[in-house]
Amino acid sequence: MKKIIAPSLLSANLAFLHRDIEMLNESDADWFHIDIMDSSFVSNISFGSLFTKYVKKYANKPMDVHLMILQPDRYIEQFKNCGADHLHVHYEACIHLNKTIFSIKEYGMKVGVAVNPHTPVFLLQDIIKDIDFVLLMSVNPGSSGQKFIRQTYQKLEETKDLILKKDSSALIEVDGGINLENASFLFKNGADILVAGTTIFSNSNPKKIIHKMKFCNNDLS
Ligand code: DX5
Ligand code: ZN
Numbered sequence: 229m230k231k232i233i234a235p236s237l238l239s240a241n242l243a244f245l246h247r248d249i250e251m252l253n254e255s256d257a258d259w260f261h262i263d264i265m266d267s268s269f270v271s272n273i274s275f276g277s278l279f280t281k282y283v284k285k286y287a288n289k290p291m292d293v294h295l296m297i298l299q300p301d302r303y304i305e306q307f308k309n310c311g312a313d314h315l316h317v318h319y320e321a322c323i324h325l326n327k328t329i330f331s332i333k334e335y336g337m338k339v340g341v342a343v344n345p346h347t348p349v350f351l352l353q354d355i356i357k358d359i360d361f362v363l364l365m366s367v368n369p370g371s372s373g374q375k376f377i378r379q380t381y382q383k384l385e386e387t388k389d390l391i392l393k394k395d396s397s398a399l400i401e402v403d404g405g406i407n408l409e410n411a412s413f414l415f416k417n418g419a420d421i422l423v424a425g426t427t428i429f430s431n432s433n434p435k436k437i438i439h440k441m442k443f444c445n446n447d448l449s
Contacts, residue, residue, distance in 0.1 A: 232421040234261040239425030266297035270370035284311030316340035367404030376405030408446040
């Protein structure tokens with residue numbers, strides 16, 4: 229397990245975005261997680277590729293872009309040009325998932341496939357060897373600040389089994405409702421990457437929270 233922390237900028241203070249980017253640059257965070265929403269796949273609208281381009285200009289860590297949009301194929305080139313290093317698409321949003329995966333790779337990005345809480349992971353069995361990340365949604369996508377869905381623990385086990393069975397090198401990323409307590413449990417049980425928004429940005433000392441999350445210290449003081 230890698231213990232990668234990917235703070236979600238959805239919970240950053242956008243009025244002070246540059247300050248928050250600098251804070252993450254200086255912190256133990258490993259990646260920048262950017263949540264793109266289209267008001268169709270999920271009900272909210274969040275950021276677009278221009279936001280990604282701005283963050284890329286100041287961020288000194290990989291850009292982990294999570295597309296919560298229908299027909300993501302339309303935007304692969306645009307996100308590549310705006311600095312995405314990893315591009316996650318949703319299983320539920322792709323009619324020709326195999327084609328989408330290979331298109332992302334052709335643009336030189338790492339590729340992740342996200343699954344909603346109701347989507348069983350066995351559905352990834354025919355593509356698991358072709359992807360870099362499985363993104364397990366531990367909340368219903370669309371907003372920050374939701375409660376972690378405990379069924380994710382079972383899905384984590386199933387994902388590990390599938391990766392082993394298919395001899396895949398995919399890493400497991402968990403996104404939504406992450407706090408210090410479940411973070412420590414998830415890392416100890418095989419998650420490689422954790423995405424967290426509210427827990428990090430609502431704290432007066434976000435760097436300290438990132439440090440604790442990464443080193444599995446769930447002491448809240
Ligand atoms: C949910 C997003 C998450 C979200 C996480 O749709 O994919 O990345 O920002 O936020 P918290 O940590 O607040 O659940
Ligand atoms: Zn996300």
